[in-house]
Amino acid sequence: MRLGRDVLDGKLVVALLNALPALLIGSGLALFVGIPAGFALGRSRALATMFDPVIDAVYTIPPVAFVPFLIIWFGLYLWARVALVFLMSIFEVIIAVSTGARDVNPGFLDVGRAFGARGLMLAWKVTLPAMLPFLFLAVRIALVRGINAMITAELFFAAVNLGFLMNDDARRFDTAGLLSVIVLLALFGLLVQEGLKVLEARALPWHLREAA
Amino acid sequence: MRTLALRTSGVALVLIVWELVGRRLGDALLAPPSSVIAQFVPQLLDGSILAALGGSLRQMFVGFALAYAIGVPLGVAMARLRLVDALVHPWLNMAVVTSVAALVPLVILFLGTGFWFQVSIVFIAAFWFVILAVYHGARGIEPRLLEVGRAFGARPLQSFSKIMLPALFPYLFAGARIGLTHAIRAMVVAEMFVIVGYGALIHNAGLTVSTAPLLGLILLLMVLGIVANWSLTRLSRLLAPWYEHRAGG
Secondary structure (H helix, E strand, O other): OHHHHHHHOOHHHHHHHHHHHHHHHHHHHHHHHHHHHHHHHHHOHHHHHHHHHHHHHHHOOOHHHHHHHHHHHHOOOHHHHHHHHHHHHHHHHHHHHHHHHHOOOHHHHHHHHHOOOOHHHHHHHHHHHHOHHHHHHHHHHHHHHHHHHHHHHHHHOOOOHHHHHHHHHHHOOOHHHHHHHHHHHHHHHHHHHHHHHHHHHHHOHHHHHHHO | OHHHHHHHHHHHHHHHHHHHHHHHHOOOOOOOHHHHHHHHHHHHHHOHHHHHHHHHHHHHHHHHHHHHHHHHHHHHHHHHOHHHHHHHHHHHHHHHHOOHHHHHHHHHHHHOOOHHHHHHHHHHHHHHHHHHHHHHHHHOOOHHHHHHHHHOOOOHHHHHHHHHHHHHHHHHHHHHHHHHHHHHHHHHHHHHHHOOHHHHHHHHHOOOOOOHHHHHHHHHHHHHHHHHHHHHHHHHHHHOHHHOOOOOO
16 A cells, blocks of 8 residues: 555655665676686686685675775765675675586587687687676675665665655654655565566576577 | 695785785875785784674674575475476576665665674575575485385485485585675675764764775774684585585585
8 A cells, every 4th residue: 555655645655766776877887897707706716715704704794894885985875875786795696606607518628629719709609609698696795685776875875865765754653654665665676577587588588598 | 835835826926916006096095905914914913804704794694594594494395396396496586686675675674783783684685595505406306316216115204304404515615605605795785874883983983084904994893704614615625525526616
């Protein structure tokens, strides 16, 4: 009921739309940095041995603990939220992509080499297509974690958009209003996740056939 | 030997870059490791930080233990009984994508900001991930094992404790590890939102001139996470070394 009313009168929709830039910029940056980094870690054993422990260690830090630090660097508004989204998704992207790059069937690489592919060409024509499912996974993780980070950021930095609505509802003991924001976020997260799964099934039908 | 050298050089490289960048930017923006050690270690030895951390961890453990105690049987039930699966799975899907932080204001309205508030935030955060791990484990149990049990006359509860639990063992540990990671995260979220305990220390350190104490507190959380992971892995190897090759310990 309440969710319907708030969505209809546009309050929630506007807040959600205003929240999106931080999500898109942050997840986009995380993918932009994380995919090449993950690729390098997955394909080079030496790099992986050098940096896996560091990444694992930093990954165990609760991201919210960085909030005061991010405030010092980025202030309270858009760029602070972007930074938190970036921090919360980058490690998961790196882990997903490096797992994918590591798991590429060596047979494919041998065939590529036998046909004379080397270095960049081998990476572009063989490794990359072979790890496409993991790239989809990386995008999905980046966005779902990003949505998570987006609302966290809106509550922990200056309360704006959805975070502002939640604070406002909480002050008036309006649990229906709070729940409608939470449900909206959950539905939005599910929509993004399932949407990307459908897209993946369309784009990579052979992958699903293999799995089945 | 070579592995060890590479590992050390990776960590060393990160520390050197941090030190150089930190010296350039100064303590106010990014304190280098040397000044983090110089400023944070005396504070740590003072004992009040560890006391605050201990208090926070106690609440975290209550929440985590509850989540684990309820999550494990529920995860198994979901995997084995279609009705439970149909009832719980939609909530599981929704909960896994939802941020714990978004639930904080709501839980505060119901429970205030005391002990039970923090326990329930940790509970909510860890619960679903424990279920998820156990669910995937229990789905993978070979039906043959259960059939043998039935052939030998095992009743449902017996087949749970004698067949399913041992088969689930690696997943129980995976669930504990993932759940604990999320529990620690949720602990920090809850405490930083209402500014108590260890979260308050982090919040207040953010207000000081130097970033050294703040980075020290963050690093201490990192050490905590590593120790928790490491000891759970150790424990599972001690208790069931034959699972070494499965489920990553």
